[in-house]
Amino acid sequence: MALPVEVLLGIYLGLLTGIVPALVAGSLGFLVRYFTGVTLPGFGVVVLSLSIASVQGGLMGLVEPTIAQSPRLLVAVLVVLMLSLYAHSQGDTLGMNLPHRLSFTSLRQRTLSADVVELVGTVGQVTVRPTGEIHDMEGYPPLSPDLRATIKGGSWKLPADLPLSELETRLEERLRTEHELADVDVSLDEQARATIAAAPPSGGLSRRVPAGQRAISLTTLVPTGLARGDEVTIRAGDRSTTGTVLSARSEIDLERAADAAAAADAETEETAVPDGGERPEPEPSTPNRSTAGGPGRVTVAVPRRDVKPLLEVDDARLIVRSRGTSHEFEAFALVKRAGYAIQRLTVDTPAVAEEIHENPEVQILAARRRESDTDGRRRGWVFAPGLERRLEVGDEAFVVGPEGLVDAVLESGAGGIAR
Structure with missing residues (x-):
């Protein structure tokens, strides 16, 4: 028989008998790597695959003198070994990458x-x-x-x-x-x-009205920048009441919204539709939550007793109330504007404490003593000039001084700080 035919028959026999050895080699490679973390040796895979293939070939009647003496047997053995080694490599990779603990939470x-x-x-x-x-x-x-x-x-x-x-x-x-x-x-x-x-939204306005209050709409002069949630004072004649803005819209806002809608419609009509395509949808505009100011209407939540007096007048005026500012941040801004810097530090060496006390441009704002040897607790902050004694090692302090000077003073000490 010609050699090409023998090679084709060998490939056929190798694929026929190599399926089971490949499955066994892949499964063993996965199990050994997954549970032990060790790769199964390739020589063991070769011996195991040949053993299984020989048993399977004997059961299938493939081990005959005519087959054993032909080149197709060598080709079949090579195909079986390649299948087994490839399956072992894939199983080993799967065992290495598969997580050992898999739960719904991790998913x-x-x-x-x-x-x-x-x-x-x-x-x-x-x-x-x-x-x-x-x-x-x-x-x-x-x-x-x-x-x-x-x-x-x-x-x-x-x-x-x-x-x-x-x-x-x-x-x-x-x-x-x-x-x-x-x-x-x-x-x-x-x-x-x-x-x-x-x-969709359900009861949007009613959900924003606090309990015990009522929502009323007033036609008045709307302050520029007014938005939902602002606190306002409504003055109607000789009566004043406070309320929370639920919605506000001025005439300028209505005109801008109409112009934007018309421009969007015109742009949509002028947009060319490509062949076989669909007309692109216009990008939605984000509504401005603050008003542009001017005449308009405002909906305000006010106490129930003030509803009737406000509705009986025609010249209600709105005054936006300040929510206040943080005095702490304002103080920090003023200190920084003056060219000073505030730092928090922990004194590590006596030299650092000495440098802080001797420099007249560095001031101690507050200090907290180290843990007491008796009860093991750290005391609260003491604000200067209420310090009853000088800083010691282990104390925490807030100090203020010209920018860069505090760092220079601390670097001149013999131990540094922990900020």
């Missing part, structure tokens, strides 16, 4: 693919976009077409170092806040594609 803590992460400076972020249609939630009315289109065309920037479960929770909160949805459910995949199911 939920999967993260995003590295291909979708954007680096902004040293911080990674990801842009999440919806995929497919925005689904309705069971038990709720369907979404309006405008709200459905707005959500479908939106995109959201989120941190990329969070697991998918946390990203889903954050996106749900953003959607619920931005669109005042009654309920929302988000599912993310590794490519930052979001599958969203949402329920």
